[in-house]
Amino acid sequence: MAASTPVQALYVDDEAVLLDIARLYLERTGDIAVDITANPLEAYTLIMTGRYDVVVSDYQMPEMDGIALLKRAREAGSQVPFIIFTGKGREEVVIEALNNGADFYLQKGGDPKTQFAELANAIRQLAGKQKAEIAVRRSEEMLHKAESLAHLGSWVFDHRTGRLTWSDETYRIFGLDPGERVMTHESFLSMVHPDDRAMVHATYSSSVTKGEASYTVEHRIFRADTGEVRYVAERCEHLRDALGEATLSVGMTHDITERKLAELELLQRHEELRAAYEQLASIEEELRTSFDDLAGSQRRIQESEAKLADIIDFLPDATFVIDTDGCVIAWNRAMEKMTGIPKAEMLGRGDYAYAVPFYGEACPVLIDYVLHLGREADSPYQTEKISEDILDGETSRARLAGRAVALKIRASPLYDREGRCVGAIEIVRDITGQKQVEADLRETKKYLENLIDHASAAIVVWNPECTITRFNQAFEHLTGIPADEAIGQKVEILFPAKSRDALMERIRQAMAGGSWRDAEVPILHRSGSVRTVLWNTANITGNDGETLVSTIAQGQDITFRKEAETKLLETHRELLAAYEQIASNEEELRRSFDDLAESQRQLQQSEDLYRRISGSISDIVYACDLQDTGGYALSLIAGAVSRITGYTAEEVLAMRCWKALVHPDDHSVFERDIVPLSPGMSSVTELRIIHRDGSVRWIRVTANCTTGQDGCPRMYGGWQDVTAQKKAEEALRESEQHFRTLADSGQALIWACGLDAGWDYFNEPWLAFTGRTLEEEIGDGWMEGVHPDDRSRCIEIFTGAFARRKPFSMTHRLRRYDGEYRWVQDDGSPRYDTRDNFLGFIGHCLDVTELRRMEEMLQETLEMMEGIFLVAPTGIGMTVGGVFTEANLQLCEITGYTRDELIGKPMRLLYPGETEYETALEVMRAQIKMTGRCTIETRFLRKNGTSSDVQLAIALFDPADLSRGMALTVLDITESKAMEREIESHARELLRQTSSLAAVNKKLNLMNSITRHDVLNQLTILLGNLSFAQEARPGQDISRFLSPVKDAAGRIQRQIEFTRDYADLGIGEPEWQRISDAIRSAAYEFPTEDESGDLAIYADPMLARVFANLMDNTIRHGGQVSRVRVRYWLEGDGALTLAWEDDGIGVPAKEKEEIFKQGIGKNTGLGLFLIREILGITGIAITETGEPGKGARFEMRVPEGMYRFGE
Template sequence: MLYKVLYVDDEPDLREVVKFTLEMSNQLIVETAASGEEVLMLLRTDFYKAVVSDYQMYGMDGIQLLKEVRQEFGPIPFILFTGKGREEVVVQALNNGADFYLQKGADVNSMFAELENMVLQAIRRHEAEKAMRDSEERLELAMEATNDGLWDFDLTENSLFWSSRSLRMFGYSLGELQPSVENWRENIHPEDRPIVERHLQEYLEGKYETFELDYRIRHKKGSYVWVKVKGKIVARDDNGRPIRLIGTHTDITKQKLAEERLRQSELRFLELFETIGSGVTIYDVKNDGATSDDYFVKEANRASVNLFGQPKERLIGHTLGEVSPGIGGTTFIAAAQKVWKTGTPLRLPATHFAAMDAWLENSIFRLPSKEVVVITDDVTLEHKQRSELMASEERWKYALEGSDQGVWDWNIVTNETYFSKRWMEMLGYEEGEIQLDYNAWLERIHPDDQTSTIVQLQSYIKGETDSYQSEHRLRCKDGTYKWVLDRGKVMDRALDGKPLRMIGTHTLIEEIKQNELALRQANAKLNLLSSLTRHDLINKLMVVMGYVDLLKKKNIDPDSEHYLTRMDKVLRSLHTEVKFTKDYQDLGLKEPQWQRLSTLLSDMDSPVNMSVDVDNITVYADPMLIKVFRNLLDNSMRHGERVSNIRIHTYLNENDLTILWEDDGVGIPSDQKERVFQWGVGKNMGLGLFLIRQVLSITGMTIKETGEFGRGARFEIYVPSEAFRLSGQAP
């Protein structure tokens, strides 16, 4: 093979001699140049295997040319051929990358032979290095394509090489980390380091064909990268001892994470499988699945083992007929065979299994592997409770029927409603004449009662009240209406608390309502009589008061004047009390009503600053409730002495409500706090606070005074849960 080289010298004759001599061996083709500048120009336009240069030339000398060549053309072989033999030239040439240095001498034949040898040796070494680099680049590209890194471990030098891909795998760029055996060992995860070192030693001792291991190496960021390392001994010394290993790194972090997730998932599945309350049994099915001996227990969880009542080792590998004799006669085997053949799941209703003396519900599935899975729930206790509940409900219904109460049973989900025989008789119906649903009751409620009744029912169903109770009228078969007391309770709820079933009673209260009407009518007559009597009494009092006033204007003795003054005071007090009875003559006469506090209090005209914070509160009270607050205002203004501010607010205590009336007056002494509510106690008539308590008590409300004397009065009105509603709850 011929190599083309370039020889530069400023001596024309020497250029010709060197060219002729080097070409004689038929291995080199020599082109010549007269200066360094010409060499650079030729190298830019043609390809040469090597450059031979004189040292001392006009313009650019050999060292300068060497520097230019190395900078622009890289590692092309360069031989410095010169007559200068100074040591500093030799050192300078070699330091700047000359491959060889040859001094011109008198022994021409030997000199030219050595020059030819240097040229050929430099070219072949350069080609070998280039071939090695090309090979390494191809290998590096191949490794990049497979996403693997390359490592090379020289045991004689105890040195380690990592490819750029390996470095990037661990977070480093090329040149950022100089790999070494020491930092390789330091970066291995502490838990893996002894395993890796032992495995490597055992491989070097010949225990394994190849070196292959998964372990973790610390990333530049501090985390760890899982790598699969494969390697092989590629060189040994004369005694057969390994001296060099080459191998690869493969990043398997994602694979390891996936394996860990799979492992955790399997652990969770096994934990769920073992801890689930239902029995789970997996069967291998042989033959056609027609008998209990065709079902072999492959796996059973703890609950299933408990159901069979045998150790797990007595179940696995045995047939269902062996572990549960007598099951072949049940419908279970036929159902299991159907599922096994069709793949359609089945759920069997609760069935009594005599061998286990238990009521069991079974769900049967077929896996893609053709194995049959049976999920079993022991419902023996539920079955017993359900039977007892049904018997109890029957006894309860019979008892209520005997007590002359009508019974209703409402399925809230479907609206289906059971009405007892007595319920129908109360309204004049025979069995079969009324549609058994919720609307049969709803459409019979009197139009005037319907809204309030539905609101009370819905409030209870939503959990806003503790009980449901309503008095309303129901239409009878003949078109008349009867008053009933309707009471009920939710008996069954879903897991989210939503009511599913409600049971209750209707009690006829027609006679009670008639008595109430008669009482109201009697009270009305008494009020009329009281009004007439009061009118006459006031007129007569005014006449007497007039005569007293006339007598006082006469010239009378002091004793008579004193008695007339006392008489006038008594008459005026009597006059005020008679007028006061007019305001309270209707107390308890009218039905209580739902009244919004904010509306009531907004109508009050207070002479001092009044702060009201009772939004969204509605109470059930006598229509005279407004007089309660007017009397409290009158009490504050009359007896507080220095009242400038009144505050009305509420607070909830569990299920009850408290309304607070507070002023900043002098307050009430501790020994008077209860006496102020008694008849006749007070600076005036002593009726105001007494009648307040009477008005409130009609619907179960109470009042007490809890203020601190000297800091103001504080009245607390307690309202029971059934006598108040928050926003959106009032009828």
């Protein structure tokens, strides 16, 4: 087995020294490898490479904090486990980290050894959890792909738990979607054919109880999706414990329906032939008996049809019937009355004649679309499908008696006793009057809606549930609430809070039948102000006159009228009081005059002392006297007036009443808590004032009302600036709200406890999870939800950690609101204030039930895989990164290695060499790129050194990345491949011999042709001219005869040389030859511009003959040629073009291809033919591409790999 791979961790921190220390500590364990970076942006790039098992990050960093890095990674799709490792100990940091997907939180500080040991432990746990999840997914993928490749379904039955697990392929064999239902042995038996059920159960039970290792059985099943009967073959092996008791049964299921059906068909045909003979013997008697029954049945059918025709004829709705050919077979009396067409005229007519009375033309109607379901979307009707084959429709394009009518139509097919469609029936009803009534109702409704909406009076309508359904424009103006916002809300939103309940009760009484008219009702405006409305309501009932449908209210804004009445009343009362006051003032003035001088002197002394005292304090003191107007005016203000208000004392005194400084929103507080005070009363209140610079200050105001020497009320008190205190309180409230929002918006169940170890805080997700109130949970109440078996352990772990003030982590079961106990991971840490004073603990719980189930599923899947490996008839394995991670016994048998020898070894171990492995790998990649999987035939090297041919089928876990892993099946095809190679060898030998004979035959035919035809022709010329020369008289000039003889002899010579060259063609093996050497061998001493340089091509040894013939062709046929140029260029597809160019007369366009044919040309017609034959041996093509009149250009296209440069 290969050594375990270290956990790959990435640590991000802006402290370089801490990075080095952390890596040193963590890597000393030997099982953790750490990469470090101080740059969060670089860390994000590293995370997205996917090579890390865990990421550890500081919280506070300059460019990006740890939580921002976590968010960015999660948004990009990375699910790598993430640990926040920071010195920040605030609860909100912990909560925000967990809510954003952090898997663990660890606070820096304390003993480094303990701290990094805890960090290392967290890294190992998270990496193990991540690998377990990946292992589950990969194991399941390998199982599915192995079954798909082998075309077998598998199942596992656990005798201890009674659980039956099917693979996806098994579900498909039984006609179920994978995982559609939980299977048991009983549900499996219910899908077995009843005739086979007892046999299947007995076979299985017998093999279990008798200690048999395996069994095989064939039986029938019913497919759940189609009900089809299928035949399956099952093979099962039992795994037993040390006592021989079966613990696990692993089986394979194979659909053998096609084979069984073929067998059954043969047997059935035999039985049918035997039964046919017997049947023929009894048919004669049955026919005699059936003839009498048929006559009686026919008579009853005729009576039934007559009865049906009468029913249709007397139907009150217009009705007609057609057969499948579209001919009318029924046209009832109501239809005659509606259309005016007698039945006699319409019966038997087709070609849509039944549409003419309605639409004035022959066209398809609804009855035709019923007979051709699926086309109703093209019909001119507004159709509705009532059932599978019944259509309802409406149309307004029909005309009857010259007027447009609206028709409601229903059409349905008709069936005979065997369920065959024999026609269709259509019922037509004139709904013109109904449609007119509906249109009138719509118009009336629209008129009423416009009347309500544009009425000058405010109108609102609500239903029996007091939900607003109408809200006109006048009510929008009255309340400031848009109609679309008000509609759907309760009517209570219209009333102020203090009178809402009473008004709603009054509304309910009115809705119950009470009267509510001309009532003055307060209406709440959106701004907070209250309007007074003269209110009248009326109930709207249904057709029965009793059922309440809705209530309508109309209001008239009388706010200004009520305010005017109030002011008038107040003014009247003030005038009466003033009159009485004047009457008594005269006597009082007389009595008070003598005392006034003395009081004034004492008051002056008191005020001087008061000013000296108040001038030395930081707050403000004030005094106010009651004025004749009924209001108070400042008579004294001293203290820190300028600092608190920004005004001097004199400026404030000039304002008369300090209400001018009060914030407008707090005027009501001023009027409520200060102005109404009477002698002997006092108050303390807080309100806001506006500083001279526009800022707002909070002050605490004390006000005391006394009676002055003159008997008039006098008010005095002080101001205290509490702005800083208010800001601190507001910041505290915002902080608490922020904390609660963070705690309540995540998935974590968060708790906290104080110094007494009593749990005093639980967030909303905790309370929602447990279904209990905060009061029930605080203290030790939460322990009631912990599973009784886990309770004592939880208490021990928590109290121990609390005493040591150390973090803890534990797993226990917690009861959910529905009574189910769920496994939770409970982590807690001590919390401190800014002065490091211990405050208690804070922690969170995460539901890990599904993780535990996943781990159990992994174990079950692994057991299932082991069972499949035991019974699979092919070799099955799995690799990750090209290294074997799993192999079954059949694969070991094929390769000759044991399982331990294969696991951890690279797949290339099975190939003879690196080249063979890379070649096979390229083929795999090419197939996988196209289809996502591949099946190839390759050769494996067995352990004993022998080779075996195998068929290798591969399916990738990730088609985009071969290194991520794959499942493979291996089938040994050595014997079949040996047979194929032997057949191929014989075929190749036969082909070679055939090709050789063809080539020899071609050469013989050509040489025979030259010998018989071309040479004989030239001999004829030669001998003829010699004969003429012999016949010449003495002294006669015979040079004109000798010249043709010389030419013919030359031609014969060249033809004989060609046959010699052609005979040698292809005898020698092709070889690399420099072009420049081949050109020099032409040796015609003709001006040649050779630009081929060190170019060499792979060609027949007769390559020099190519250039010799090209030079001969240029000299013989080029005309006035002054030079020859040889050059080359590379093509885009990797080929090379070599060109031979001259500046002669060129080749006519129509002869460019002809010149390469045998016998074509001005001389022997063999030179260019031979060139093409020589070049063609190594795949080189030659064409002539020159421009006639400007020179010839022969282009030789050399394939890629057939040319090179240099030696």
